[in-house]
Amino acid sequence: MASETLYEQIANQLFEQIDSGVYSVGDKLPSVRGLSRQMRISISTALDAYRLLEQRDVVMAKPKSGYFVTRRPGAAPEMPSSNKALVAPAWVSQWGRAMHATSLESREDVVSMGRAAPDVTMPTLRPLTRMMAVETRKGETRSLGYGPLQGCTELRVQLARHSREAGLKLSPDDFIVTNGCQEALLCCLRAVTKPGDVIAVETPTYYGILQAIEASGLKVLEIPTRPCRGMSVGALEMALEQWTIGAVLVTPSFNNPLGYVMSDERKQRLAAIAAKHRMPMIEDDIYGDMGYQTQRPLTIKSFDEEGWVMLCSSISKTLAPGLRVGWCVPGRFYDQVEHQKYVASMNTATLPQLAVAEFMAKGNFDRHVNSASEHYRRRRDQMIDLIDCYFPEQTRMTRPEGGMLLWVELPNQISGVELSKLALANHIGISPGPLFSARGRYQNFIRISYSQEVDKRVVDAIRTLGKLAHSLIGVPTEPEKANIEVLV
Ligand SMILES: Cc1ncc(COP(=O)(O)O)c(C=O)c1O
Known part of the structure; x- marks a missing residue:
């Protein structure tokens, strides 16, 4: 240890x-x-x-x-177990079939808890739609033409100001605006690697990241990760002695799916490792603004003096994934990432960028994120209580301090994939554990999003999930515990 x-x-x-x-x-x-x-x-x-x-x-x-x-x-709920062994790099496999299950959950008739989508019905988000309409009504032709490759200045100015909270001193020229965080990650990955290279990641890892790695012809090295403190820095150092690693990709703040925040000291150590090995480190900070505490976590990028850390993020979790506004700060790899962005999609649509810039400039961003975080914190507690009430005895789960995701470990005999299939047949969407591993690990895990209001529909869905989980171990459903009604 x-x-x-x-x-x-x-x-x-x-x-x-x-x-x-x-x-x-x-x-x-x-x-x-x-x-x-x-x-x-x-x-x-x-x-x-x-x-x-x-x-x-x-x-x-x-x-x-x-x-x-x-x-x-x-x-607190008991934390799920973690993988402690370092295993050789692998091609991404397994997740394609299960990915199909999550894509079905955008259906209207499904209680959707498998996707990490924010609640876009909150009143504090309304000015954003108004601002989109205002931008359209201005009748300017600017939004109709090709915009600048790096993104609109108005947005980059706001992003530079906002980034101070994350311990960063950036100028608008440090940013490249992208179509969501996914494009930022993909451009960064492709800018610094060639097919066959090895990318070190946390395990479990968000499946979109695994998909980006796979689609770029890269291999994955899963570094042991603790559910409460993140990637093992010692294991990463050992891996660097054993294998040639093209880049490290981490989500150190309110990680998807584990929810942890790495301490500043460990983030600093990661930045130092990147500099020492002259190795690109891609930091996915998409949930960084979504903490429930007063102080926003620092980024690894804030400890990066030589530009080896490439920061990626978007408004997809804080505001609205549908607008596809993301960005990256590629440090010393700026030119290569700019080229990848050009190849991938030229510029990002202008209209959403201008609306988001206005939303931020007017102080709506902080107002919305603060209010949303309070809701998410309450919904986390409600969801944990519900799972605790309806799921089998030995179920364990995380208790994240930000974001909107719970990582749930079921008793060994329950297959997360099987449970997801049964759930979907009952119009409930959840994400099966093997999606989050290149090697199809986490067979008895699921990820559940608690972003939506915990209403009767959600309570019924969790009760049904609990029954299905019990049925998979051949145990009759536990008698319902008291008090759960107060949640609805
Ligand atoms: C950790 C992480 N990175 C990137 C993404 C993709 O974000 P976007 O929708 O902005 O492309 C997600 C979405 O779920 C995510 O959870």
Whole structure:
């Protein structure tokens, strides 16, 4: 097991004190300065320890007041297990068949929990549609012609301003606007690799990333990843000694599907590894703005001094996937990525870019994301309670601190693919685990999205899923536990 860093040790001590009742829910913890004095650690170590506890959702920072206990750790669901072994690079396989199942879930009659799609019905998003209409009514011909390859200046200015929160000091000229994050990832991958190269990824990994790797003729090296702290940096270093790795691709903040946030210290180590090995590192930050805590996580890119990290993101999770507005900051690979963007799709449509730029400039982005995060946090707790209530005993799951996805480990005998098929026959969409691995691992896992309102339809769907899961292990459905009605 990797040894703990100092701030992790301090966080673990506080965690145990909260768990054992030394501090109760609502109690104020020592101030950052107080903790630093008490434990003889630096202010930044004390801050890192508190941030880790925030990520674990047991404390919360109140502006100008300090850190308070929000939850007894014992109340958290048990985390799913993880893969610890490093296995040789492989071609992506297996997921094609299961991919078919998720594509069916855009059907109207399906309760769709398999896709990582945001709730686009929230009132705070309405100005965006208005702004689209305003841009159209202006009657300018600008949106009708080819736009600049790098994207509209108005949007890149807003993105540069916004990126400060993620610890970045960027200029509008550092960005290339793309058709969603998927195109950004694909352009970055193709800009820095040639067919046959090996790409190191977390495991499990979002299947769209595996698809982009496969379609580019690249191999996947799955690096062991812990559900609560992310890719093992030690395992990556070992892999670099064993194999020639063309690029590393990571989603370190509110990861899909695991939901973790890598600590700043580990992000810094990844940036240092990229620089040391002169190796491109593609950072997918698509969920970075979607945390439930006050402070937005930093990016690996913020520790990148030599331009080896290529940052990719989009508005598909924060605002609206239908607008297909994404971007990348390719660092030292700018020219190569610009070429790939030209080859892939020339420019990105102008109208959505202008509407998103206006939405951001007017302060609507922050308003919407803050409000959406509150909804998602509540829906996460509701969904965890529902799964806890209706699924078989040994079910384990993550408790993400941002985003909209739960990674659920079912008892060994249950096939996630089988459950997804049965679910779809009952008009329920979920994502089967093997989709998230090049080697078809995670047979007994599923991913569930909790972005939509937890109404009667969703409660019924989870109850049905629970029954189907029980039927797959030949156990009659558990008697329903009390209190679940209060959720609806
Ligand atoms: C981690 C991750 N990266 C990229 C994408 C693709 O994003 P977009 O719709 O902006 O292309 C997704 C969508 O689910 C995702 O979860």
